[in-house]
Amino acid sequence: MDESAYKQFLDRIKFEQEELREDLKGLPTHEFKRIGDFGCGWGFVTWSLAQEFPTSDCVGVDRFDFEKPPYLFEMGFSLENIQIWYKQKEIEKPISFIQGDIIIGENLPNGLDLIYCKRVMFNIFGDEKKNELSHAINHISQVLKPNGWFCLIEINEPYFKTSLEELLIQVNFEFMPPRCLYRPYRTPEKTYEKYPYLIYQCKKVKQE
Numbered sequence: 001m002d003e004s005a006y007k008q009f010l011d012r013i014k015f016e017q018e019e020l021r022e023d024l025k026g027l028p029t030h031e032f033k034r035i036g037d038f039g040c041g042w043g044f045v046t047w048s049l050a051q052e053f054p055t056s057d058c059v060g061v062d063r064f065d066f067e068k069p070p071y072l073f074e075m076g077f078s079l080e081n082i083q084i085w086y087k088q089k090e091i092e093k094p095i096s097f098i099q100g101d102i103i104i105g106e107n108l109p110n111g112l113d114l115i116y117c118k119r120v121m122f123n124i125f126g127d128e129k130k131n132e133l134s135h136a137i138n139h140i141s142q143v144l145k146p147n148g149w150f151c152l153i154e155i156n157e158p159y160f161k162t163s164l165e166e167l168l169i170q171v172n173f174e175f176m177p178p179r180c181l182y183r184p185y186r187t188p189e190k191t192y193e194k195y196p197y198l199i200y201q202c203k204k205v206k207q208e
C-alpha cells in the first residue's frame, strides 16, 4: 500500500477508535480477552479493537461477499486481499480475519467475551427480513460466553428498532434503552451527513 493510502487509513481509524471508546463506555473491558468484530467489512473496527485491547484476541468476521462488498474502498473484497492488506502494514499484533456467515451460522469463532457489530444488523434486516435478523441474533448469542457482551451500533429506524429489540429479548439479552446519537458516515474520500444511530450494550444472561 502506498504512503497516502496508509495515511488515509490511519486518519479513518482515529475516528473509529474514538467512537469505539464511546460505545464501550461502562462495560467491564478488562474482562474482554476474546473479541469478535462481526460484519467487519474492511476491518477498520477490528484494527481499532486490536489497538484498544492489545493483549486480547481480536477476530474480524465477514462473509466477504465479492458481489456486494462494503462500499468503503474500491478494492477487490476477499479474505485474501484483506489479509494481505493488513500484513503489509506490519502491525505489532496480528489480527485475524475469518470468512463466516452470521445468518447461516457458518464458521463463526466461539467462546467470545465481546461481539462488536457496527452497521450490520440493519443491512441484514434490509427489506424487513426479520427471519434473517432472528437467525443472526441467535447465532451471535450462541457464540458468546455466558455473561458476555454484544455491542451493536445501528441506524435508528423505528420499525427496525422494534423488531431488533423483540429478538434481543427473545434470546435472553439484557439491555438498557439504547443511547441515541448522530454520527457522520465517513469514507476515506468523504465525510457524509450525520445519521441517527442507536447504541446497544446487551449482556447475555447466564441460563440456569
Ligand SMILES: C[S@@+](CC[C@H](N)C(=O)[O-])C[C@H]1O[C@@H](n2cnc3c(N)ncnc32)[C@H](O)[C@@H]1O
Pocket: 038, 039, 040, 041, 042, 044, 045, 061, 062, 063, 064, 065, 068, 069, 070, 100, 101, 102, 103, 104, 117, 118, 119, 120, 123, 124
Ligand atoms: C455496512 S458494512 C459495515 C462494515 C463495518 N462493520 C463498518 O462499520 O465499517 C456491512 C458488512 O456486513 C457484512 N455482512 C452482511 N451480512 C453478513 C452475514 N450474513 N455474515 C457476515 N457478514 C455479513 C457485509 O459483507 C459488510 O461488510
